Amino acid sequence: MSRLVATYHVRSDARSIEARARAVAVEQSVEMPLSAIEDQQILDEIVGRVDDIAEVSPGLFAVRIALSRATVGDDAGQLINMLFGNTSLQDDVVLHDAEFPDDVVAPCGGPNIGLEGLRERAGAEDRALTCSALKPQGLSPARLAELAARFARGGIDYIKDDHGLADQFYSPFAARCAAVAKTLRAVASETGRQTRYVPSLTGDLDALRAQIKAAKDNGIDTVMVQPMIMGLSNFVKLKRENPGLAFFAHPTLAGAARIAPALLFGKIFRMLGADALVFPNHGGRFGYTPDTCREIARAGLTDWHGLKAAVPVPAGGMTTKRVGEMLDFYGADVMLLIGGALLEARERLTEETAAFVAEVKRYRYG
Amino acid sequence: MSRLVATYHVRSDARSIEARARAVAVEQSVEMPLSAIEDQQILDEIVGRVDDIAEVSPGLFAVRIALSRATVGDDAGQLINMLFGNTSLQDDVVLHDAEFPDDVVAPCGGPNIGLEGLRERAGAEDRALTCSALKPQGLSPARLAELAARFARGGIDYIKDDHGLADQFYSPFAARCAAVAKTLRAVASETGRQTRYVPSLTGDLDALRAQIKAAKDNGIDTVMVQPMIMGLSNFVKLKRENPGLAFFAHPTLAGAARIAPALLFGKIFRMLGADALVFPNHGGRFGYTPDTCREIARAGLTDWHGLKAAVPVPAGGMTTKRVGEMLDFYGADVMLLIGGALLEARERLTEETAAFVAEVKRYRYG
Numbered sequence: 001m002s003r004l005v006a007t008y009h010v011r012s013d014a015r016s017i018e019a020r021a022r023a024v025a026v027e028q029s030v031e032m033p034l035s036a037i038e039d040q041q042i043l044d045e046i047v048g049r050v051d052d053i054a055e056v057s058p059g060l061f062a063v064r065i066a067l068s069r070a071t072v073g074d075d076a077g078q079l080i081n082m083l084f085g086n087t088s089l090q091d092d093v094v095l096h097d098a099e100f101p102d103d104v105v106a107p108c109g110g111p112n113i114g115l116e117g118l119r120e121r122a123g124a125e126d127r128a129l130t131c132s133a134l135k136p137q138g139l140s141p142a143r144l145a146e147l148a149a150r151f152a153r154g155g156i157d158y159i160k161d162d163h164g165l166a167d168q169f170y171s172p173f174a175a176r177c178a179a180v181a182k183t184l185r186a187v188a189s190e191t192g193r194q195t196r197y198v199p200s201l202t203g204d205l206d207a208l209r210a211q212i213k214a215a216k217d218n219g220i221d222t223v224m225v226q227p228m229i230m231g232l233s234n235f236v237k238l239k240r241e242n243p244g245l246a247f248f249a250h251p252t253l254a255g256a257a258r259i260a261p262a263l264l265f266g267k268i269f270r271m272l273g274a275d276a277l278v279f280p281n282h283g284g285r286f287g288y289t290p291d292t293c294r295e296i297a298r299a300g301l302t303d304w305h306g307l308k309a310a311v312p313v314p315a316g317g318m319t320t321k322r323v324g325e326m327l328d329f330y331g332a333d334v335m336l337l338i339g340g341a342l343l344e345a346r347e348r349l350t351e352e353t354a355a356f357v358a359e360v361k362r363y364r365y366g
Numbered sequence: 367m368s369r370l371v372a373t374y375h376v377r378s379d380a381r382s383i384e385a386r387a388r389a390v391a392v393e394q395s396v397e398m399p400l401s402a403i404e405d406q407q408i409l410d411e412i413v414g415r416v417d418d419i420a421e422v423s424p425g426l427f428a429v430r431i432a433l434s435r436a437t438v439g440d441d442a443g444q445l446i447n448m449l450f451g452n453t454s455l456q457d458d459v460v461l462h463d464a465e466f467p468d469d470v471v472a473p474c475g476g477p478n479i480g481l482e483g484l485r486e487r488a489g490a491e492d493r494a495l496t497c498s499a500l501k502p503q504g505l506s507p508a509r510l511a512e513l514a515a516r517f518a519r520g521g522i523d524y525i526k527d528d529h530g531l532a533d534q535f536y537s538p539f540a541a542r543c544a545a546v547a548k549t550l551r552a553v554a555s556e557t558g559r560q561t562r563y564v565p566s567l568t569g570d571l572d573a574l575r576a577q578i579k580a581a582k583d584n585g586i587d588t589v590m591v592q593p594m595i596m597g598l599s600n601f602v603k604l605k606r607e608n609p610g611l612a613f614f615a616h617p618t619l620a621g622a623a624r625i626a627p628a629l630l631f632g633k634i635f636r637m638l639g640a641d642a643l644v645f646p647n648h649g650g651r652f653g654y655t656p657d658t659c660r661e662i663a664r665a666g667l668t669d670w671h672g673l674k675a676a677v678p679v680p681a682g683g684m685t686t687k688r689v690g691e692m693l694d695f696y697g698a699d700v701m702l703l704i705g706g707a708l709l710e711a712r713e714r715l716t717e718e719t720a721a722f723v724a725e726v727k728r729y730r731y732g
Contacts, residue, residue, distance in 0.1 A: 023651070027651065029502075029503060030502035030503050030504070030528075030530075031501060031502070031503075031528055031529075031530060031705075031706070032499075032502055032528075032705060032706035032709055032710075033706045033707070033709070033710050035710055036706060036709040036710040036711075036712060037502055038712065039504065039505070041504065042502055042503070042504040042505070045504070046502065046503045047502075068503070068504075070504070070535065070536065071503050071504075071530060071532075071534060073532055073533055073534045073535070075532060075533070075568055075569045075570075075573070077568055077569060077570075077592070077595045077596060078532045078568050078569070080595060080619060081529065081530065081532075081568070081592065081595055081618055081619065084619060085529065085530075085592075085595070085618030085619050086529075086618055086652075086682075088618070088619050088620065088621040089617060089620060089621070089652050089653075090652055090653055091653055092653075133398075135396060135397060135398050136395075136396035136397070136403055136408055136412065136413075137395060137396050137397075137408070137412045137434070137437050138396070138407065138408040138411070138412035138434075138436070138437075139405070139408070162396075162397055162398075163397075163447065163451065163452075164395070164396075164397060164437060164447065164448060164451075166437075166439055166441060166447075167441070167444075168436060168437060168439045169436065169439070170436065202441055202443055202444050202447070202599075203441045203443060203444070203599050204441075204443075204571055204597070204599035204600045204602065204603040205570055205571035205572065205600060205603075206571065206603065207441070207599070226443070226447065226451075229443045229446060229447055229597060229598070229599075230443060230597045230599070231570070231595060231596045231600055233568075233569050233570035233573070233595075233596070234570045234571060234597055234600065236570065237570040237571075251452075251455060252447055252451030252452055252454070253446060253447065253450060253451050254454065255454040255621050258621045258624070280455055285389070286452075286455050286456055287455075287456055287457050287458075316452075339397075339398060340398035340399045340402060341399070343398055343402040344398075344401055344402040345402075346402060
């Protein structure tokens, strides 16, 4: 039976690291003293196996542990459980990376739409994609639709909900979809360009399904999900049930300090079915380094288990001034998301959006 | 409209803490520059409000932020999203505590079974409850049922699945429920004491419902869930659909370094519907301090919004030798869970279980 190989970064002194590595291997597999296990087959095939220990920097060790593929079954929640469930409770361990056999990836969400699908839908051949966000919380569907119209007249490709927009009384999900989709169709009939609305899904699986139905009823083909809040298994279920729907994955509650962002966003969210990976860009409101951001983008884009590339969406306090620098950094295979900085333009929102879009189109790619 | 009050512990220098606190308040509410917000009502009612900043220790500040109750709606996933969604991505902030108005708690799982219900079911008046765990991964239902029989003959109250047991080919959920429940009924007919089996649920909401049906079909009235993996909204849905079922909450993936354990386990899991709170005890395989453990237990037991007390279940490498010390520490309102250390007894499993149970019964409570 095949194995998953997880790499943990463990803080430890050199004297204790071997015992510590074995403890993680046991914690993430049988979770009991090996002396209490009678079956040789379980000791051989089920118990986690420490394959390698290497010092990364003084006091920090990369520990490679081969975990039993059998313990994971075909469920994404159980996958994260076996990769990092109990170990997430220990402060000195980060889940740094993982390699999955094909038969772990395949039962996840299945074929995704990916970067190229999102580009094709936007009619945006070889350039970076553009995106903005509907907010703030508290606006009515009609007011959000007005904002959407102004973004769309500026020529933006995608407009996502702020991830805090859910199904609140001041902006019920179905009413919001109806209002925004209708407005964007009206703008498209003026401009000839169809901007896509990406509403954010929340709630239990029943609620998520009802929201997808409401979105589809309004001709929407792209939605945003919050994998760490909805439960990974439910994301997989939605993706399988809606193979034509494109999914933006939002990083909320991803507490990425303890799971390496490149693994969580670039591999795990992508294998579940994500087509676009929203993450906090360096130099914004969050603490990610340029290296971390580059690794997330690379992980999302690289050939991997036959999945289509997922488009990196660096975000969190971005501005039009940073477009050139961001395209230098990420290249054309990116979606630039500017939310609050455009909204700050208030009555000049359409013009500022157009300037953002022009900057992205004007950039000399490769 | 009422507010939720969240307290964050923020690392910062004194000069920057006010701006930092305002930034968290914005991040967890409107997530955009306030200068771009035109509505006075949104500025007044929706934007998070910094109510207090106090230095806890040099460079660490407790920041109290009043968040809009309206943004949360009636969904538990959205609740954690608004409490700690994006801020979880910042390394220098911990969600330390929260106060919820009654109308946030009430739409959660509803009335719980609680400590007293679990005691009543076990026929264990005023003493601590006892529990052990079925493992390792890889055993068949028949072999797990054998183990369960030996625990039950030792007189244990509850036997939970190891949280890694899911629906794997070597131990399908329904077959495991059938085998273990049948065996425990057989033992009860010998001994007159019904030990309860607590199977662990995994998967998407459809799978969770199917597993509950399989459990109930076998007369099982207590199950274990993994709230951080299943998605909080789905836990609420299960609890509402199954008001008579008791729920153990497992801490897997709770990465408690970034959300204070007493808040996450003792308040949030409890309001979702948890009756028993499994957490890593101090002095075991995890790094929790005695103070953290005491706070978790206190949070779970204290009178709070009319919910029944949830029983603390300190675990993770416990042994019978520690029973006296743990009862001194926690008192009678506790469930002691010893898994691996009992299984290490191998052919003497029943005797060691009986010794554990006797120790708990012999203890002179208050």
